[in-house]
Every structure is written in structure tokens, then in C-alpha cells.
Amino acid sequence: MSTSTDIACACGDVRVRLEGAPDIAFYCHCDDCQAVSGGAYVSVALFPKSAVTVLRGTLETWKLRALPRHRCARCGIQVFAEVTAFDQIGVNGARLPPGVSKPAFHIQCRYAVNPVVDDLPHYADAPTDFGGSGNTIGW
Template sequence: MTSTLPHGQCQCGAVRFRLNGEPIETYVCHCRECQKQSSSAFGISVIVQGGDLQLLQGSPKQWARRTDTGGMLDCYFCPECGSRLWHIGNDNPDRVSVKGGTLDTAPDLSEVAHIWTIRRLDGVIIPDGVPTYKKEPPR
């Protein structure tokens, strides 16, 4: 990320937000839930402190789902276009996982960690030398 604090929005622009602090870390997640949620091979999770996420416009809807590790995850999305915006785990509500595709400036993925690689789709190439985790990374 650049030193300019990132802004983001859903696909239709009804929900807008700003990150008032630098990201803690960024992951490329290969779990089945991220594949389903993104309708793609993986999801991008930009982790920020909960207090750093500032809603600027709109009112996201929320639903909860169980995670592979047994916790609960609150999932926020645009009520107009359905774009997933961010997730907050009930076990650590001070950390927010912002969906990387919602940011106005896309995150640089060249050196980020890849998680849940046990579920990586055949043909997806992970760069040499980046951290990889078969499941969740240690905290």
C-alpha cells in the first residue's frame, strides 16, 4: 500500500469507506469460502485494526457464517449490488479483513502470504519465496 490512506467502495458505489491506518498484513486466501465469495480462485484479505475502518457512505448489510476453525465470522456486504466488503471474526473483533478488490488502489500481492494453500486450485501459481500456510497463519 502507498502512504496515502486507502479508500474503498462496493461495485455500485452505494457503500464507501476509508482506512484511517496502514494495513497490518495482507493475505491471498485459497479457502473454499473465499473462492465462493469472490467467484474466483482466491480472496484477498487486507487486515486492519477495527477502529481504522471508517464508513463514509451507505449502510452495509451483515450475515454470519461458521469458519473452518469453528469460529463465527460476520460478513458485511452492499445491500444494493451484493459486493462483499469486509469480515470481522467474533474471536477477534479488533481486526477487520477488508476485501482487497474493494480498495480504490489495488494491493500489491507480489510478496504477501498465501493461506489455506491446502485448498489452492490446480494451476494457481504461488510466487517463490512468499510465506505459505496450509491453513490459518499463526497470530
């Protein structure tokens, strides 16, 4: 059985359908996410590109640094980003219904401005299967 989740921008012009569950979810503390979100860290859920369908609305693409980001042309709210290194789409976990995104670890903790103490692994950069060193830091 396949389930899907629809997410929308703030004004409702853009609606995007996500098929199935995220491949993985985590909290990212990198300075890129901080700059874009205005927050200390972001909850990220990764979906395969094939799972993402734009149902309606106009998206425009922009970049702060490396990642192409897609925002509503009307209200300017980011709907998703392309995580090009993994050929996946990153969705802010806060836009998903409760329980869909289950973050498994924290990444880019070396940039953290607001450490979060919990039972999850805290990677200085990223796990080895995400191209990182796999080193964790203690908070």
C-alpha cells in the same frame, strides 16, 4: 503522517474509509473465500477495527460460515468482513489502490484449487502467530 484510503461498493452507495496501511496482507485459498468470491483465492488486507469508518450507505450483514460479512444493501457487493478471531476487518485487496496491499504469504493452501507459484511462503493452514501449524507446502 496518517494516510487513508476510501473504498466503495459497485454502485457507489457505500463508502468506507480505512485509516493507515493494512496490518498484514495475504492470499487466502480457503473454501469459504472460494465460495464467496467465486474465485480460486482471495487477496486479503487486514485492518484494525478502529481503522474502519463507514462514511455513507447501508450495509447488511450476512454469514456464509463463521465470518460476519458486510455488503451493500443495494448492489450486494461485499465491502468488508469481520475476521473475528483477530478482532480485525478483512478487505479484499483488489478493492484497494495499487500498492496499498502487499501480500506477504499464502494461507489455507491445503484447500487450493489453483496453486500459485511465487516466492512467498505457502502455509498449509496459517502461520503460528495466526493460530496455525506454521507448516508450509511446496508448490
